[in-house]
Amino acid sequence: MNADAYALPAGAAPPGRSERSPHEAATRGERVLDGEGWGSAAALALEHTWRDRPGLLGWLRTNDHKRIGLRFVVTAFVFFVAAGLLAAVMRAQLAFPDNPLVGPDLYNQLFTMHGTTMMFIFAVPVMQGMAVYLVPLMAGTRNTAFPRMTACAYWLYLLGALSLWIGFALNTGGDAGWFAYVPLAGPQYGIGKRTDVWNNLINLTEAMGLMVAVDLATVIFKMRAPGMSLRRMPLFLWASLVTSLMIIFAMPSVMLAANLAQFDRTFATHFFNPSEGGDVLIWQHLFWFFGHPEVYFIFIPALGFVSSIIPTFARRPMFGHDAVVLSLVATGFLAFGLWVHHMFATNLPELGKSFFTAMSYMIAIPTAVQIFCWIATLWTGRINLRTPLLYVLGFFAILVLGGLTGIMVGSVPFDLQAHDSYFVVAHLHYVLLGGAVFPLFGAFFYWFPKFTGRMMGERLGRWQFTLFFIGFNVAFFPMHILGLAGMPRRIYTYAAETGWGPLNLVATIGAVVIAVSILLFVINVVRSLAKGEAASADPWGAGTLEWATLSPPPAFNFVALPVVASREPLWAREADEPTHVRGLSAQTREGLVTTVLDARPDVRYSYPTPTIWPVVAAITVVGWLFWSAMTPSGMFYGLIPPAIAFIAWYWPTQKETAEQLLLERRP
């Protein structure tokens, strides 16, 4: 049994505009329920109910998770390229000793903008965006739980990112590093508005991250397809769940830190001022309590990508599925116990530091479990060596190397040499690019047919992979050696006599190759969108539910919500189990809430309808932050517009109430 059950039957018209409004039908007392196949009256009604208005207004008002998810991904990718260009300028500067190309002030802004953009504006949002798109589809439901909140989150994110980059364009970008240590970023030494702009960005991107995390966690807990018990849940959903829960516990820390720093800067509080009883290290504790889990927000979804790609391209379910689940959960917990390893060079007690070495080593074990399970899956499977799998192989090589250098820097004595040197720059890029960006590109190739209905070019994909792999290693491997040769981080230039010149030049050449590979990717995307091979519902022969509907999926995802009877719903079904759900309204946006452990149907849920208020709310919140930055009274008066926007967002209209009452069944 495969995806055919859900595919469009030959000759049937694709869902299009229906002549009769289902809402009118409802008011006449006729009820149109879902549960039929494609081409039925139900399918037409669903299409009418779920589609967005055309044009700009429809685009602004949408709360279709697929459109919003892609919005996140595309925006994040644009900023990835922008931050990458900044890195190219940095590499150009460092290619030669005493290079006069870039001065210290600009360089400090460059690496701050590069790090801040990559970590806050690209890496976490792109992973969340992919999850926003994929999670409801993989879970077998129609939308996320709080679609208006996720819609709002996007605008907060975009406005935040723009505020940072416009600041940069106006010579007011952050310049204290992506980690903005005080006192350098404090009121006395962080002159101008640069760090204020940075603090503002943190508030906005972290608010976005938290909103999306709450939404995704709720979908995964409560809206999975009937029969998709936790044991049958795909590994990508587990990865998204662990990530979302981690985000909920960790992001408040950096938001608190940024706001305390902002209070020090604006209201003369003394959190970080040692001469008035403050403590400089509190910043580092709060930042890294968030900062270490943060790299796992980026890494764990990528592990989810890998766990989705490998079974498909090894033509078998994941070996050790339960072990991989436990490893993901263990990693999520352990990630909170490592943060001090970013502070080994401070004057914290030595015994405490050793504890964090032990914890840092422990977290390697669940990662090792996953790696061996993946290799076992490939070993016992039948391989389809296409571009997504190539990227996973690249991930193996680079991530394992980066993880091993992580073991090295996890040791306190060695870290005292490697910390804040180019050795760490090498390590972090190996784990972040290897551990997250390579799987991300693999995921792009893998799910591009689902997003767009077209296959990505395979040949160009292989070229891109090869160039990226080679360029990456040429750029970053020499940095290990540079670090051991005494080169510190965040220096805008160095003297020729240090001997750091030749390897820096090699690294710059590698960076150029990376840039070419990214260009190839963009070309591939554009060409594939225009004239790529048309994709069927399931071009890779995969097993998870997102492949059980059209490519791209219609606005309502599934014409009938699937019922699941095994871990790989499209690969294995039980003979006499139900296959789909019927009875949800096709005239209003209805979905199904199920129980947490066993996913038994529980409650019929009415999704909120599209509205402009999330956009307005985001704009008013950003307005509040700016007003507060300009004058203290802005903190209070600036709350009035958001209050109005949020109330309007929530306020149930007569039409909505009438619809609810028509549908209502009491519990």
Next chain:
Amino acid sequence: MIEALHDVQVPAGVQAQAIAHLWQWLLAICTLVFVAVMVALAIALKRAPRAGADAAPDVSSLWRSEPKVARVVWIAVGVSTLLLLVLLGASVFTDRALAQMPLADGLHIELTAYDWWWDARYDDAEPSRIFSTANELHVPVGRPVVVSLAGADVIHSFWVPSLHGKKDLIPGRPTTIAFRADRPGVYRGQCAEFCGYQHAHMAIFVVAEAPDDYERWAARQREPAPEPVTGAQRRGRDVFLGRSCAMCHAVNGTTAQARRAPDLTHVASRMTLAAGTLVNTTSQRAAWILDPQRFKPGAHMPPESFAPDELTALNAYLEILK
């Protein structure tokens, strides 16, 4: 060009030696693991048959366990955990060794890091033997040096790779680091915590010399500045004291006692200027004084306009401050 050593893998002191030893263990075992994992992956790819997207997947593992494969995975996890424990042991062992290194009869230096230079005060039980210098430390070979670290403005980090790992100088959190140079030589260090504009130009040199040579240097440093002899030198001292130099720089034996900038009492004895940015020659010194912003933009030393003969005189005076 200053020939200096700054390599983690070329230790010149007992602490750096211990860390380098640990590094070798880490490198060996991690390389072994990396190769093993890559070989396993390569074999897996090589031996698995190929299949396309339309090949029916093998779902038997959904209801049947795979004990043979599980055993291999368990063994791999077990071996990895064991190796991790070995490395953890090596790390803790090195940690403790570093903490237990003898500090008896140590030389005490108080190092304070400023935006973008290092102030070093050689401490002594006998107050008359205390002296200050900047950006260049001389230490006797074979004797422990205990450096107390204080951050004056933002966080800096003291890092001399061939002697020891680094330690941060954090305002409000004084701490110490101890090292011992076992070979004579010049060792280069650099600030390793981003500290603003000229973080890139905040080097420090540690010159390890035989104990007698060190004592000679220290004795010299304790003396006040030599008196100017020639007319030019005298005029130079007047320029120094009369212009803004004395507002920040101290020269013992004169009325200049400000401590906002490096102590210049024996500036001519140093190899470099501006925390390793320039070699300390007459012409470089003149160029620096005339326009510090040209070499170290953002440094707190303002450019000054001197008449050419003023500058020559000033330089002649500084030349004698050995």
Next chain:
Amino acid sequence: MNLRRIVSGPMRAGNDAQAKATRERQTTPGSTPAIRRGDALDVEHLPSYGFGTRSLMWWGTAGMSTIEGMGFALMIAVYFDLKSRSQMWPNEGTPPQLLWGTLNLVLALLSAVPSVFADDAAKDRDLARVRFWMIVFLVIGLGLLGVRWLEINALNVRWDASAYGSAVWVLFGLHTFNVLTNYADSVVVTAVMFKTPVDGKRYVDIAENAGYWWFIVLTWIPIYAVVYWGPRF
């Protein structure tokens, strides 16, 4: 509006076995099973809303509470870190006046009462009772906000006087901000209950609002202890 019925409502409903069973069923996930019809699972007859963990709003509120709880917990950790590094605490001046803070604690615990009754009323879908107890809640809440204002003036330290002052103000301010937003929230959900007709989901909103108010009340206890008793030990 029959006041006797409304006030005695909680006591009556508490003893009424049938009402109890109904509330039980309303909050138990999966209490109405789907029906198998051939290849399909029929869910047409499933309820369109549920209370407790059956409501998605419960999960969203739980997420929000966790986020804010983490914020409070971390701020308390910051307070104690600063305290551990100070010779004297408060660094200067006197601790906050106990009177208003303790009164606030009492009022907060008191405000939980109408909140719980409104929650019960919502589960019974008793509109008149819901309206009554929410109004009572809002009145007590207003008193609470008033006392907050008096507390602010009795903290006995400025935020820019020392690290102690900064910590006290921010810890206090974080919770106060939460109280304000939740109060505004409560005003809105109450107002909606006066706009007829009222559908089932609005009752769930009242119940969730009450749940979130518990979070506000319970987090005040440790924060009160830290702000008012921290400097006295």
